[in-house]
Every structure is written in C-alpha cells, then in structure tokens.
Amino acid sequence: MAPLETPLPRSRGMSVASVFERYGLIVFLLALLLVAAALSPTFLQPANLVNVLTIAAPLGMVVVGQTFVILVRGLDLSVASLMATVAVLATAFKATTNDAIPLIFVAAIAFSAVVGLVNGWLVAKRNVSPFLATLAMMIILQGVRFAYTGGAPISTLPPGMGFLASGRILGIPVNLITLALLAIVFGVVLHRSRLGREIFMVGSNPKAAFLNGVAPDRVIIFCYVICSVCAGIGGLFLLGYVGTVSNWVGQGYELDSIVAAVMGGVALTGGRGNIFAALVGVAVLVVINNLVLLLGFPIEMQLIIKGIIIIGAAAFYRTRLA
Amino acid sequence: MSAVVAEFRRNRLSLSYVIVVALLILLVVAGGFLSDRFLTWRNFGNLFQQLVVLGMVSLGQTFVVLLGGIDLAVGSLVSASTVFIAHFLEWRPDLLWLALPLALIAATAIGALNGLLTIVLRVHPLIVTLGMSSIIFGGTLMYNKEPGGSVPRGLADFSYAKLWGIPVTAIVLVAVFALAGLWLQRSRSGRSIYFVGGDREAARLNGLPVNRIVVMAYALSGLCAGLAAIFLTARTGVGDPRIGAALTLQSITPVVVGGTILAGGRGGVLGTLLGVLLVTMLNNLLNFLNVSSYYQWVIQGLIIIIAVSIHTTRRRQ
Numbered sequence: 001m002a003p004l005e006t007p008l009p010r011s012r013g014m015s016v017a018s019v020f021e022r023y024g025l026i027v028f029l030l031a032l033l034l035v036a037a038a039l040s041p042t043f044l045q046p047a048n049l050v051n052v053l054t055i056a057a058p059l060g061m062v063v064v065g066q067t068f069v070i071l072v073r074g075l076d077l078s079v080a081s082l083m084a085t086v087a088v089l090a091t092a093f094k095a096t097t098n099d100a101i102p103l104i105f106v107a108a109i110a111f112s113a114v115v116g117l118v119n120g121w122l123v124a125k126r127n128v129s130p131f132l133a134t135l136a137m138m139i140i141l142q143g144v145r146f147a148y149t150g151g152a153p154i155s156t157l158p159p160g161m162g163f164l165a166s167g168r169i170l171g172i173p174v175n176l177i178t179l180a181l182l183a184i185v186f187g188v189v190l191h192r193s194r195l196g197r198e199i200f201m202v203g204s205n206p207k208a209a210f211l212n213g214v215a216p217d218r219v220i221i222f223c224y225v226i227c228s229v230c231a232g233i234g235g236l237f238l239l240g241y242v243g244t245v246s247n248w249v250g251q252g253y254e255l256d257s258i259v260a261a262v263m264g265g266v267a268l269t270g271g272r273g274n275i276f277a278a279l280v281g282v283a284v285l286v287v288i289n290n291l292v293l294l295l296g297f298p299i300e301m302q303l304i305i306k307g308i309i310i311i312g313a314a315a316f317y318r319t320r321l322a
Numbered sequence: 323m324s325a326v327v328a329e330f331r332r333n334r335l336s337l338s339y340v341i342v343v344a345l346l347i348l349l350v351v352a353g354g355f356l357s358d359r360f361l362t363w364r365n366f367g368n369l370f371q372q373l374v375v376l377g378m379v380s381l382g383q384t385f386v387v388l389l390g391g392i393d394l395a396v397g398s399l400v401s402a403s404t405v406f407i408a409h410f411l412e413w414r415p416d417l418l419w420l421a422l423p424l425a426l427i428a429a430t431a432i433g434a435l436n437g438l439l440t441i442v443l444r445v446h447p448l449i450v451t452l453g454m455s456s457i458i459f460g461g462t463l464m465y466n467k468e469p470g471g472s473v474p475r476g477l478a479d480f481s482y483a484k485l486w487g488i489p490v491t492a493i494v495l496v497a498v499f500a501l502a503g504l505w506l507q508r509s510r511s512g513r514s515i516y517f518v519g520g521d522r523e524a525a526r527l528n529g530l531p532v533n534r535i536v537v538m539a540y541a542l543s544g545l546c547a548g549l550a551a552i553f554l555t556a557r558t559g560v561g562d563p564r565i566g567a568a569l570t571l572q573s574i575t576p577v578v579v580g581g582t583i584l585a586g587g588r589g590g591v592l593g594t595l596l597g598v599l600l601v602t603m604l605n606n607l608l609n610f611l612n613v614s615s616y617y618q619w620v621i622q623g624l625i626i627i628i629a630v631s632i633h634t635t636r637r638r639q
Contacts, residue, residue, distance in 0.1 A: 075448075128630045129584045131392070131448075135571060136623040143619030151616075255452060268446050300467075303460025311453035315443035 024316075025265065025280050032287050040294040050173060054166060056286040057175035058238040059256055060279055063264075064186050065230025066257040067278045068223040071203045073270030074123060074130035075258055076227045078137035082115055083235030083250030085141045090161070090236060091154040091245050098160035105236065112232025113225050115141070120221030138254070145247055153246045157239070165240030175237045182230065187275045199223060204271025259306065260285045263313040338581025338633060342596040349603055357610040363487065365606070370492035373602040375550045377495050377595065379573040381502060382546025384594045385539040387577050389519045390586025391447035393543045395436055396573055398458040400566030403429050403551030405462050408471025408561030415474040426548040432458070433544015437537035455570065462563040469562035473555055481556035491553055498549070503591045515539055520587030575622060576601050579629040601625070
C-alpha cells in the first residue's frame with residue numbers, strides 16, 4: 001500500500017512544497033545562467049543560447065515521453081536505441097528527394113508506436129519490471145539495427161532532414177518549435193485532460209485507480225507508446241543534425257532523459273511530476289554541460305558533475321525508496 | 323512424482339533452477355550436435371576462463387538485487403579498479419601483496435558508499451548507483467583516458483594457471499559462489515538479506531539492523547567488482563578505463579535468468595551461477611555457429627524477456 005501522505009494527483013492548484021519544488025529549479029537555472037554569463041561573455045549572446053537550445057531540443061522530446069513513463073512508476077531504457085533504430089529506418093528508404101519525408105515520419109512513428117506497445121504490454125500485461133523489459137528492448141533493437149546495417153554508417157537522406165534539425169524559421173530553430181508543440185500537446189493531455197488525470201491516478205495508486213474505474217493496464221501501455229513515439233521523433237530530429245547515420249545516434253539519451261526528468265522533479269516512484277518542469281531539467285543539464293566546457297574543464301568533468309547533480313537532485317526531491 | 327512437484331511448488335526457487343538446468347542440458351546436447359568443437363575439454367576450459375569476470379560481477383549484483391536494489395555502478399567500478407591495479411603495479415611490481423588488497427578495500431568502500439547514500443539521502447538505488455557510476459567513470463578518465471599500466475609476470479600466470487586441467491580462476495569462482503551460497507542460506511546475516519529484500523518495514527519492526535544489512539550488500543557488490551577487476555587485469559595485463567562499461571547491464575541478465583527477482587527477497591546465487599553458465603555457453607555456441615554478434619544481442623534480449631515472463635507468471639499463480 002502507498003503511504004497515507006502520498007500527495008493527491010494535482011493538475012491544478014499547488015501546495016507550498018510543490019511551488020518550492022518547481023521554482024527552486026528555475027532559481028537554480030537562473031543562477032546557473034548568471035554564473036555562465038559572468039564567466040563567459042559569449043554565453044548569453046542569442047547565437048550561443050540558440051545553439052545550446054538546438055542541441056537540447058531532441059533530448060527535450062525524449063524527456064517529454066520519458067515523463068509519461070516515469071509518472072506510471074516506470075522508466076524506459078530503450079529510448080536511445082530506438083532513436084538510432086529510427087534513424088537507420090529513415091535511411092532505409094534510400095530517398096534523395098524531400099517527397100519522402102512525410103513517409104519517413106509516418107514509418108518512424110508507426111515503428112516507434114509498435115515498440116512502445118511491446119514495452120507497455122510486457123510491463124502491464126506480463127508483469128515484467130520496466131527496467132528489464134526496456135533493457136531487453138534496447139538490446140534487441142541494437143541487434144536488429146546492426147544486423148541491418150552490418151555495423152557501417154549510412155548517409156542516404158533527403159536534404160530536407162538537415163533543415164528539420166538545424167534549420168530556422170524566423171530565426172527560431174525548427175526543432176525547438178517542434179519541441180514546443182510536442183510539449184504543449186502532451187502537456188495539455190497530461191495536465192488538463194481526463195486521460196492525464198488517469199495517468200496521475202495510476203502512478204500514485206494503481207489499486208485506487210482500478211477501483212475508480214480506470215484500467216491501469218491500458219493507461220500504462222498508452223504511456224509507453226507515447227514515450228516511444230516521442231523518442232522516435234527525437235531520433236529523426238537528431239539524425240538530420242548529425243547528417244550521417246551511425247548506429248549509435250542518441251547514445252546516452254536514455255540516462256540523460258531520466259536524469260533530466262528527475263532533476264525536473266518527476267518522482268521515480270510515480271504519480272508526481274510536470275512536463276514543463278522536466279523540460280527545465282533538460283535546460284539545467286544542457287547548461288551545466290555547456291558551462292563545464294566554457295570553464296575550460298576537461299570534458300570528463302561533465303560526467304562527475306552530472307553524477308553529483310543527479311544524486312543531489314534526487315535527494316532534493318526526496319525520491320523515496322519504492 | 324506428484325510429491326516431487328508439490329515440493330517444487332512449495333520451493334519455487336528450485337523450480338527456477340530446474341528450468342535453467344534443463345535449458346543448459348539442452349544447450350550442451352544441441353551444441354554437441356551442431357558443432358564438433360563445442361563439446362571439447364579445451365573449449366570448456368576457455369569457456370570457464372571467459373565466464374569468471376561476468377560471474378564475479380553477477381554474484382555481487384545478486385546480493386543487491388536480493389535486497390530489492392540494483393547496482394549500476396559495478397561496470398565503472400571494475401574499470402576503475404583495473405586502472406588502479408595496473409598503474410600501481412607498473413609503479414611497484416614488487417608490491418603485489420599490497421596492491422590487490424588495496425584495490426579490494428577501495429572497491430568495497432565505494433560499494434558501501436552506494437548503500438550508505440541510498441539510506442542517508444533516501445534516494446532510489448537506481449539513481450544513486452547511476453550517479454556514482456558517472457562520477458567513477460569521469461574520475462577514471464581524468465586520471466587516464468587510454469589503457470595503460472602493466473602487471474608482473476606472476477599475476478598474468480595466475481590467470482592461465484590450471485589445476486588438473488581446470489582453470490584456477492574458475493575454481494576460485496566456484497569456491498566463492500559456494501561460500502556466498504552457504505553464507506546466504508545458513509548464516510544469520512546472510513538470511514537477513516532475504517528478509518530485508520522481502521519486506522523492509524517488517525524486517526525493521528523485527529529488530530533487524532536494516533541499514534547495516536543494506537550497506538553490507540552494496541559493499542559486497544563492490545568487493546565482487548574488485549575481485550572481477552583482479553581477474554580481468556591479470557588476463558589483459560592493462561588497466562582500461564572502458565573495459566567494464568558493458569558489464570553493468572550484462573551482470574543483470576544472469577541474475578534474472580537465474581530466478582532472482584528485481585523486486586527482491588527471492589532467488590539465490592546458484593541461480594546466478596547457472597545463469598552465467600547459460601549466457602556464456604549460448605554466446606560461445608553461437609560464435610561457433612558463426613552467428614553474428616548482432617543476432618546474439620537479439621537473442622540476449624529475448625532471453626531476458628522470456629526468463630522474466632516465466633518467473634513472474636509462476637509468481638502470480
């Protein structure tokens with residue numbers, strides 16, 4: 001049984017603690033920005049900020065999906081592997097004109113949805129722990145991908161894919177606009193819809209949700225599908241950025257997305273979190289990485305700082321033992 | 323016969339073992355038919371040498387998983403330990419007697435720190451060990467990015483030494499597993515790991531020193547990672563900051579295949595040993611059959627899903 005003090009699902013109205021949680025992170029981000037600005041005059045220039053955000057956008061897309069899964073007490077380790085597999089899938093059309101882009105998107109989203117369906121089915125219907133189900137999916141996708149490519153990178157891509165990744169409309173990166181749309185759509189689903197309330201209910205207390213007429217299995221599977229679809233889209237946007245498709249596109253995103261979500265206050269124990277706060281978590285993570293480089297530290301320092309921050313952030317939000 | 327079945331039902335653990343043993347026998351028989359090099363003394367010697375490192379890390383992982391936790395820092399810890407051992411021995415090859423215990427103590431201390439942090443900060447072990455893994459890996463890379471160091475002849479010989487045709491390292495591994503199994507089953511402190519893993523609150527109310535047991539399990543995982551690093555350094559002769567990276571996730575497969583459930587409280591080291599055997603033998607056979615490592619990944623993923631599905635389905639009945 002969940003302890004009595006488990007907070008009720010809240011889509012509106014916040015307690016004092018939650019205000020502190022939410023704005024604490026923003027204050028931290030602002031402090032980081034100030035430090036960065038003080039240390040490097042180039043940091044706060046629009047060009048650099050836009051660059052940082054362009055790099056952050058695909059990760060943000062993954063985090064939007066990861067938030068859904070963590071809210072129902074899960075996590076998805078297969079997102080990075082899926083990103084790379086979708087990238088390979090995109091090259092499989094061997095398309096050289098932009099006509100193929102819609103087809104690539106449809107195929108990528110359909111493929112991702114199937115992957116999410118399998119993940120969700122394993123977790124909800126087969127009682128496989130999310131960690132193991134998505135770990136297995138990660139390894140399987142990796143094997144399928146390498147078997148298809150033979151381990152070699154490919155680069156047959158429609159030229160328009162590059163525009164998606166690093167192009168701009170009115171000076172704003174296309175992938176940032178896409179991230180904003182994705183976050184708004186899924187943010188409304190999560191924080192303003194009936195389905196969203198059901199997700200919070202299942203996450204905080206599956207039994208109570210069931211007694212209230214919610215089918216936890218269906219909700220959980222839905223969350224995994226959303227997560228995979230977001231990762232698939234993120235993969236396509238990252239792909240164009242890199243240009244050639246290596247078999248490791250998105251490597252590390254599975255852990256970074258979990259780190260960002262946790263920093264953004266999404267509780268690994270489920271039922272607590274906010275998509276937009278999770279995106280602030282992404283911003284913090286990306287700014288820290290950028291800051292390490294600006295300060296002239298060796299890049300390995302990022303790993304150490306990231307490690308300290310992930311533990312510290314989790315301690316801050318008191319993610320209790322499940 | 324029905325009495326036997328009933329006995330197995332009561333003790334679900336042994337049924338897990340039966341399934342894995344049946345799969346192992348199937349694999350050996352199939353391997354004998356499919357490849358004339360598989361069922362040879364020489365191949366099995368190699369096989370046992372290969373599985374020592376994975377076996378040791380998986381053993382450590384078993385303690386933590388039994389407790390209901392997980393240790394994602396083992397890979398980085400193995401890498402860091404190999405770097406420490408190889409560089410220390412390059413500096414003073416004569417201080418082998420000091421280098422190895424130092425490495426083990428350091429690895430155990432880092433493991434204990436993992437456990438301590440989960441308690442003090444009340445943070446999920448997944449997050450704590452992930453963060454620690456990142457810190458350890460970063461620290462190791464800052465010290466040295468490339469494989470380096472060297473080991474004295476004696477340590478290298480140890481890795482290839484044989485006793486009655488059996489690799490000494492494999493004998494050590496089996497001995498450590500036997501010791502661990504006895505400790506878990508027979509001793510008070512060992513059994514308390516199951517108790518804490520099964521229901522932490524109940525264990526606390528029964529007066530068990532829960533916090534100390536948690537720290538102990540993580541410390542043991544660190545110790546096992548340190549031991550694995552010794553085997554690994556002896557075999558490769560260098561300290562490589564990336565050599566253990568894949569071990570973290572690899573170490574979980576044998577544990578769950580062997581019937582230890584991630585929720586904690588049930589399973590055992592015998593299952594893990596069988597799981598290590600199964601995974602290593604399967605990869606070995608697939609290599610002989612010229613199946614690409616890509617498909618081996620697919621198969622490994624399927625094994626995890628199938629094994630866990632079987633174990634959890636039986637649990638629900």
